[in-house]
Every structure is written in structure tokens, then in C-alpha cells.
Amino acid sequence: MGTDLGDLIEPEEIDFEKMNDRTIAVDAMNTLYQFLSIIRQRDGTPLKDSHGRVTSHLSGLFYRTGKLYRKNISTVYVFDGETPELKSKESAERRKKREEAREEWEELKEEGKMEEAFTKATQSSEINEDMILESKKLLDAMGVPYVQAPSEGEAQAAQMNKQSNAWAVGGQDWDSLLFGADRMVRNLTITGKRKVQGKQEYREVVPEKIDADDAFEQFGFGREKLVWLGVLMGTDYNPGGIKGIGPKRGLDLVREHDSFESLKEDEKFEWEHDVEPETIIDFFMDPPVEEDVNFEGGEPDRERIIEILVEEHEFSGDRVESSLDKYMDARSERQRGLESFT
Numbered sequence: 493m494g495t496d497l498g499d500l501i502e503p504e505e506i507d508f509e510k511m512n513d514r515t516i517a518v519d520a521m522n523t524l525y526q527f528l529s530i531i532r533q534r535d536g537t538p539l540k541d542s543h544g545r546v547t548s549h550l551s552g553l554f555y556r557t558g559k560l561y562r563k564n565i566s567t568v569y570v571f572d573g574e575t576p577e578l579k580s581k582e583s584a585e586r587r588k589k590r591e592e593a594r595e596e597w598e599e600l601k602e603e604g605k606m607e608e609a610f611t612k613a614t615q616s617s618e619i620n621e622d623m624i625l626e627s628k629k630l631l632d633a634m635g636v637p638y639v640q641a642p643s644e645g646e647a648q649a650a651q652m653n654k655q656s657n658a659w660a661v662g663g664q665d666w667d668s669l670l671f672g673a674d675r676m677v678r679n680l681t682i683t684g685k686r687k688v689q690g691k692q693e694y695r696e697v698v699p700e701k702i703d704a705d706d707a708f709e710q711f712g713f714g715r716e717k718l719v720w721l722g723v724l725m726g727t728d729y730n731p732g733g734i735k736g737i738g739p740k741r742g743l744d745l746v747r748e749h750d751s752f753e754s755l756k757e758d759e760k761f762e763w764e765h766d767v768e769p770e771t772i773i774d775f776f777m778d779p780p781v782e783e784d785v786n787f788e789g790g791e792p793d794r795e796r797i798i799e800i801l802v803e804e805h806e807f808s809g810d811r812v813e814s815s816l817d818k819y820m821d822a823r824s825e826r827q828r829g830l831e832s833f834t
Contacts, residue, residue: 495722503700517649519663520569527552528617536613635792647779
């Protein structure tokens with residue numbers, strides 16, 4: 493969800509080689525939702541073990557994180573903390589929409605409309621506390637670090653990027669720019685071919701880089717006005733924004749006004765949300781975050797990874813072993829490289 497700046501910002505395609513030896517602070521919840529949405533069977537059913545436990549998130553974490561590490565890209569996953577009060581209404585609305593999508597998915601499956609069923613299934617994805625705990629357990633076993641944010645994970649990831657603890661924020665939403673990230677990378681963990689919704693065609697999904705300074709230069713203003721623009725278009729805290737104001741009209745309005753008070757007096761500014769706009773702006777500009785975060789991954793535990801994936805959740809032993817060999821080799825090679833400089 494979040495603010496959609498896709499019509500205003502042209503991302504730059506970036507090769508994995510250009511992220512060599514970089515650390516990316518990944519928005520964990522956003523990424524897990526992506527895994528739950530796209531790693532599914534043809535009828536939309538997520539991957540499950542024989543006990544009915546969903547495993548799509550674990551599959552994504554293990555295979556995609558391992559692939560990035562083999563390309564010498566390090567990740568630190570940042571998990572959401574307490575949901576901010578100003579997001580409670582939107583959270584309830586999302587739960588309702590997921591339930592409606594789940595019901596439609598079941599109906600479409602019974603009718604044999606598999607393509608439409610798959611689309612609805614992706615909209616029904618939901619993360620529970622068990623999935624989060626399972627994800628952290630697997631990351632621990634892989635030696636991959638993670639950070640628990642006090643509030644929004646995107647805000648904490650942006651803080652880590654600003655302090656140069658991470659080269660970029662990895663996620664799909666644009667909100668990390670509003671939270672102050674200097675750089676973000678989209679499509680980091682979901683590369684490959686993806687079906688175009690409603691069409692019998694596929695498109696290549698590749699990593700995209702967005703530098704905040706480039707966006708500010710293009711727009712002619714800085715971060716605070718970018719937050720104003722987000723408020724006009726709609727955020728997680730005021731979904732839908734202001735009626736009749738899309739990206740281009742919003743951009744024009746922000747450019748026309750030197751203060752938010754002046755912007756509020758514009759006849760096009762018709763606020764219909766429970767949360768005051770200033771409250772949303774203040775939250776983006778100064779969110780709850782840990783100022784200084786230290787994170788360090790441990791050594792991977794091969795037997796523990798196999799225990800979690802193969803023994804507990806019935807992943808293919810051969811496939812896990814094969815990916816583990818490559819992952820462990822990449823770890824060893826990187827360690828040898830580091831030791832050569834000492």
C-alpha cells in the first residue's frame with residue numbers, strides 16, 4: 493500500500509553487480525507479503541506442509557536471500573513493531589478486504605476460473621505471529637541479521653540508510669522516501685517474469701533504484717514537501733488522499749504553495765479523514781525509530797536449516813541441500829576474501 497509515486501518517478505534499472513558488497517535494509521513485512529502473494533500453486537493455494545501450515549514465506553526467505561548472498565549482497569530484515577494508532581482504521585479495512593478476497597477466491601476455485609482465482613488469492617495474503625516467529629527462526633539459522641523496529645519497519649529501515657548502516661532500503665512501497673531514506677531498491681526479492689494482471693502476457697521484473705536527491709531535483713523541492721504530496725495522494729494513514737487529486741495535480745499544488753497552511757486554504761484541499769494532516773506529516777518527519785542500531789549476522793547452522801525446512805516443514809531435501817551448498821560456499825568465499833585484507 494502506501495503512497496504511490498510510480499507515475500511521477502522514473503526508477504533506474506540496476507544490475508545485481510552494481511549492488512555488489514552492499515547491505516540492504518529490507519522491509520520484512522512488505523517482503524513476506526510479496527512471498528505469500530506470489531509463491532502459490534496454480535489455483536492460488538499457498539505452499540503448505542502436511543499439517544496445513546503455510547510455508548510460502550519460508551520458501552521465499554530461504555531461496556531469495558540465498559540468491560542475493562551468492563551475488564555478494566547482504567540483507568538485514570527490519571520487522572514492524574507496534575502499529576501506530578493513526579493506522580488502526582486502515583488496518584481494520586485491510587483485514588476486511590482480505591477476508592472478502594478469500595471468499596471470492598474460494599468461489600472462483602469452485603467455478604474452475606483459476607486465473608481469476610489466483611488474482612484473488614494474492615489479495616487474501618495475511619501474516620500472523622507464527623509466520624513472523626518462523627521467519628526470524630530461519631534467519632537466525634541462516635546467520636542473516638534482522639532488526640525489530642519500535643513502530644513502522646520502513647521508518648526504521650530509512651533511519652538505518654540515513655546513518656549509512658545500509659546502502660539502501662529494499663521494499664516495494666515508496667513510503668521509505670517519505671520516512672527519509674536516501675536510496676531505495678524495488679523488486680530486490682521478486683525478480684523474474686510476472687503475469688500482467690488481466691492480460692495474457694508477462695513482463696520482466698528487474699531491480700530498480702531510486703535516489704531521493706534525484707527525485708527532489710526533479711520535483712524542485714525536498715522531503716517535507718514530498719510528505720505533503722503523499723498526504724494529498726493518500727498514505728496508509730489517510731487512504732485515498734483527497735478526492736480529485738492525483739499525482740500530477742498534487743505535484744502542481746505542492747509546487748504552488750510555500751507553507752502547508754497555505755496549501756490547506758486552497759479550494760482543492762477538502763479533508764475528509766479522521767486523522768489531521770499535520771499529525772500524519774509529523775509522523776513521517778519524526779517517526780519512532782531506534783537512532784543507533786547495531787546488527788551482525790551469525791554463522792549459518794546447516795543442520796538447523798535442514799531441521800526447520802526439511803524435517804519440520806517437509807521441503808524437498810535435495811533442493812534444500814543443493815541451495816545450501818551454494819549458500820555455504822558463498823559464505824566461505826566471502827570470508828576468505830575478508831581474511832585476505834587482514
